[in-house]
Amino acid sequence: xxxxxxxxxxxxxxxxxxxxxxxxxxxxxxxxxxxxxxxxxxxxxxxxxxxxxxxxxxxxxxxxxxxxxxxxxxxxxxxxxxxxxxxxxxxxxxxxxxxxxxxxxxxxxxxxxxxxxxxxxxxxxxxxxxxxxxxxxxxxxxxxxxxxxxxxxxxxxxxxxxxxxxxxxxxxxxxxxxxxxxxxxxxxxxxxxxxxxxxxxxxxxxxxxxxxxxxxxxxxxxxxxxxxxxxxxxxxxxxxxxxxxxxxxxxxxxxxxxxxxxxxxxxxxxxxxxxxxxxxxxxxxxxxxxxxxxxxxxxxxxxxxxxxxxxxxxxxxxxxxxxxxx
Numbered sequence: 001x002x003x004x005x006x007x008x009x010x011x012x013x014x015x016x017x018x019x020x021x022x023x024x025x026x027x028x029x030x031x032x033x034x035x036x037x038x039x040x041x042x043x044x045x046x047x048x049x050x051x052x053x054x055x056x057x058x059x060x061x062x063x064x065x066x067x068x069x070x071x072x073x074x075x076x077x078x079x080x081x082x083x084x085x086x087x088x089x090x091x092x093x094x095x096x097x098x099x100x101x102x103x104x105x106x107x108x109x110x111x112x113x114x115x116x117x118x119x120x121x122x123x124x125x126x127x128x129x130x131x132x133x134x135x136x137x138x139x140x141x142x143x144x145x146x147x148x149x150x151x152x153x154x155x156x157x158x159x160x161x162x163x164x165x166x167x168x169x170x171x172x173x174x175x176x177x178x179x180x181x182x183x184x185x186x187x188x189x190x191x192x193x194x195x196x197x198x199x200x201x202x203x204x205x206x207x208x209x210x211x212x213x214x215x216x217x218x219x220x221x222x223x224x225x226x227x228x229x230x231x232x233x234x235x236x237x238x239x240x241x242x243x244x245x246x247x248x249x250x251x252x253x254x255x256x257x258x259x260x261x262x263x264x265x266x267x268x269x270x271x272x273x274x275x276x277x278x279x280x281x282x283x284x285x286x287x288x289x290x291x292x293x294x295x296x297x298x299x300x301x302x303x304x305x306x307x308x309x310x311x312x313x314x315x316x317x318x319x320x321x322x323x324x325x326x
Contacts, residue, residue, distance in 0.1 A: 003215060004067040004110075005029040006052055006101060007074035008045065009037065012116055012164075014171050015208035016071055017045055023212055030063060040172040053097045057104050064108035069215045072098055072115045072149075078138040078278045079181060086276035087137035094141045099148040106157040113157055114214040115149045118142045119165045119200065122225050123293060135287055138278025150221050160218035162210055165227045165293070168314040169204030170321035179322035186240055187326060189249070195289040196253040198232035200297070203314035206306050213304030227297035228308040233289075239312050243319035259285040 003020050007013040008029025020027050021042055028046040037047065052060065052074065064070060075094050082089035102113055120139040124132040133140040146161045153159040170176055176183075186192060210226045218224070234251055241247050266281035279288065301308060 001068045001215065002026045002028075002066065003069045003071060004064055004105075005071045005073060007031060007072070009035060009041065009047070010073055011169070011171055011174060011176075011204060012167070012207055012211070013071070013073040014041075015169070015204045016073060016211040017042065019205075019208040019212045020215065021045070023216075025212075025215070028067070035173040038172070052101055053093065057100070060101060060104040061108045064105045064110050067105075067108070067110050069112040069114070070102075070105045070110050071211055071215065072101060072113065073211075075116075076278075077177060078118070078120075079177070081270065081275040081277050083274055084276065085137075086278045087140065090138050090141040090278050091144065094145045095148050098145055099152055102149045102152040102157075102159065106152060106154060110157060112215060112218070113149070113153070113159045114211055114218065115145070115159065115161050116211075117146055117161045117163050117223075119163045119225060119227070119293065119295070120288075121146055122163045122223070122295070125223075130287060132287055135283040136279045137276070141278075146223055153220060158218065158220040160214045160220070161223045162207075162214060163223055163225050164207060165200040165202060167202055167204050167207055168311065168318045170317045171204075175325050176318045176321050178318050179325060182237075183240065183244075183319055183322040184326070186237065186246070186249075187244060187323075192237060192241075192249055192251045193254055194233050194237060194251065195256070195259045195285055196233070197288075197290045197292055198230065198235070199293045200227035200230050200295055201236065201311055201315075202226065202228040202297075202308075203310050205310075205314075206308060209306035210300070210304050213306055218304065224300040224304060225295055225297055226300055226304075226306070227295060229311045230292070230294035231311070232292070236315065239315045240319050243316045244323065256286055256290045259290065 005013050008017045009031040030048045033049045121142040133143050150159050263281040
């Protein structure tokens, strides 16, 4: 099968490229020229450079003609804080841009499309009383993204959405996002203060297996909850500290009411700076950080054929990649 990956030199795209090649597929990609491509990247993969957010429909269609499947593995992270409206920013990039690319792929007679999404959309769907999409622009846009791309299939192209949790691992030339999000703080703090709660977590290699599985046997319109292990934040942090050689640091979990106060402080700072988080600080801790965002991924693992395990090693790899740049 000929597979085109939008974002093949990114974190998920790179590992998906390796997995698809391992399974005998032919892979091409388009990526931003933001890192140096060396011997670490498979030489048999044709790389075209460009920004799909800025390319016209004709140029995009030319990329996709002749391919059997397309993987869409780009888009802003939920931790990005744009100037002005967070909803406008994420809607343009996650919904409008992605929907347009998928529509063009359909017109190029691509048979299958796999779009990477967020497990926040899953929790919004199964627990509507929590009003996650109402509280958080990023989550609302992820929900809208899935609806949009599935509808763009129009009975001509099978579109599958992968709802991804916390992902760990490392790759050449890129520093993991975890460095600025958490590793710096753990390295510098004498005592670790963190909310209670936890999340499902998975190694990036298994995400790539899920992507390849969806390309090969995913079903039209399906939203697959991809994941592996349910871990508390404390358990995750202990693994990270061990990787840093700082396993003796004390960890104190903070009650929800206390971290909610921090959320109000963050929101005030954002208002003063003219930026807006995709995850609203006023609800971030109550809705997400103090919750156990756990689920059972067995059904999707069985259907798509991806493996599980190795999360401690993957977290260790992540931390060590971050430490190189401290």
